[in-house]
Amino acid sequence: MTKDFTLYLPDEAATLEAGARLAQMLTPGLTIYLHGDLGAGKTTFVRGLLHGLGHLGKVKSPTYTLVEPYVISRFNIYHFDLYRFMGEDEWEAAGFRDYFNAQSICLVEWPEKAGILLPVADIDVQLAPEDAGRRLKASANTAAGAQCLKGFGG
Numbered sequence: 438m439t440k441d442f443t444l445y446l447p448d449e450a451a452t453l454e455a456g457a458r459l460a461q462m463l464t465p466g467l468t469i470y471l472h473g474d475l476g477a478g479k480t481t482f483v484r485g486l487l488h489g490l491g492h493l494g495k496v497k498s499p500t501y502t503l504v505e506p507y508v509i510s511r512f513n514i515y516h517f518d519l520y521r522f523m524g525e526d527e528w529e530a531a532g533f534r535d536y537f538n539a540q541s542i543c544l545v546e547w548p549e550k551a552g553i554l555l556p557v558a559d560i561d562v563q564l565a566p567e568d569a570g571r572r573l574k575a576s577a578n579t580a581a582g583a584q585c586l587k588g589f590g591g
């Protein structure tokens with residue numbers, strides 16, 4: 438089940454705005470992978486998403502902590518950056534499995550680093566440089582993901 442959706446983001450403000458717009462469509466239990474090279478705009482997108490949900494504080498990249506938790510209104514949101522993820526032992530030790538549950542929303546940068554340890558994504562978001570901006574592509578892998586993207590893509 439895939440509903441592809443693409444959007445050109447001319448500048449950082451557009452990435453933030455896209456994140457804020459996806460935020461309005463989120464439902465508990467979603468897992469969203471964020472693909473793209475270093476500096477593609479993944480954290481920027483998450484920053485827009487969290488601000489869109491009403492988070493007023495900083496959104497720091499969880500580069501070293503691997504995960505940053507947020508409680509915003511009725512949502513438990515976990516923002517992962519697995520770039521420095523070491524493998525299965527770390528996964529077990531940190532109890533990451535428990536973060537992925539029906540009440541939480543997980544946003545995962547560098548999901549490739551965790552391989553099969555991660556649950557399947559409801560939505561894949563891809564960011565890549567294009568001209569002076571970025572190309573965003575999103576696709577849904579589950580019914581819940583498709584429902585979310587339906588509102589995002591119009």
Ligand SMILES: Nc1ncnc2c1ncn2[C@@H]1O[C@H](COP(=O)(O)OP(=O)(O)OP(=O)(O)O)[C@@H](O)[C@H]1O
Nearest residue numbers: 446447448449452475476477478479480481570571
């Ligand atoms: N649509 C856009 N057009 C131009 N620049 C952008 C756009 N979106 C974000 N940027 C810029 O890209 C830079 C890198 O963004 P960001 O930190 O979000 O990348 P990242 O994908 O999270 O990288 P990493 O893999 O290192 O975590 C920032 O300086 C940001 O301003």
Ligand SMILES: [Mg+2]
Nearest residue numbers: 479480498546
């Ligand atoms: Mg990042």
